[in-house]
Amino acid sequence: MNSSLRADLADGYRKIDVLRLTDLSSGNISARTDDGMLISPSGATAEQIGPKSFVFVGADGRWDDALTPSSEWQMHLAIYRACDEAAAIVHTHSDSCVALASLRRPLPGFTYVVGFFGGTDVPCIPYSTFGSEALADDAASALRDRTACLMANHGMIVRGTSLTSAIDDAHRLEVLCRQYLLAMQVGDPVLLTDEEWQDFFAQKDILGYGQLD
Template sequence: MTEEETRAAVVAAAQEMDRLKLNHGSAGNVSMRCGGHALVTPSGVPSRELSPALIARMALAGEGGFEGPLPPSSEWRFHLDVYRARPDVNAVLHMHSTYATTLATLRREIPAVHYMIAAFGGPSVRCVGYASYGTQELSALVVDGLMDRDGVLLANHGAIVAGDNMRRALWRAVELEALAQIYYLGALAGEPVILPDDEIMRTVERFKNYGPREARE
């Protein structure tokens, strides 16, 4: 993808997350890797008002400098740090969706209540501890939580998903909220049965060729 195509994909993803009610207003943020840079949604701009020209450009080797008419999201640190720690990740989405955030306020991880947990690389989606938004402390927690996973809950805050492309990241965002809802409702009704780790890890292997892919000519 060209930089202009990547900027357009960031805008489209932010607007799609609003449409899916995974975010609202200016909540949450979106980024994509673009060569040695990250393209990050700006701070405080509702998704409906975004345009490709408003997306901030940040060097992955930098310490917060940006190019663009508006500063990047206050959460820019974890976007850059995830890309540095995970060369396989090319898209990062942060959301404040209802059920994922509810579990995050309870500080509960999502266990293997459904085999779709395998979409995140293991038998759980962790919930990391609390740190103030935009801090290096929060960024370190995020990187640890995503060490061998593609989704994480942030205590009393929200959730983050990652993908090797934007389509897979958006797919995981939808699946994470669905899993959070299933677990929350199941826990209200009784005690959900948790699938064994070995079953989930077999499914993780099968999922390596599962889910949406980028179209190839």
């Protein structure tokens, strides 16, 4: 069942490892299925992961007792419940996202590319214990009108309309946080104005998502 999706997930997990977004197995990925989701297992490594490693978790939050899904399965499931358009989710502890999230600050609109996450910033949700219901609720709430958020003192999470777009956006958010932290070493980055954002979103509606050049 879902054999090609399982193979895509294994490829996707290896890709985020190659991108250095999940050093020391610090992330997890999932994809929506008809009746729940497939999520990377607890303790996954890029060297060992394969199509059969992914754990099916039903929409009711149940899984086969012989398997153990990622400790953040509740957060993934809560986002699928809250966002009909979410087809895949990537959660990482990537360096620059963690660095900014440790300041408990959102990523502000210092470049127009921030707007491709759905608003004029990428919010930072409050700190809660990993694997907790509070963390799941806060992430699902933030991802209703944005495609990504930072997680205070933890990392980031992104949803996509496909596995490829979720992985690309996880990579993009890491690059943006890195660029923002770089700019802050020199001074306070100038943020786009309300008028500039209005023009951006009008242009985005005309040109569509992904026109980043």
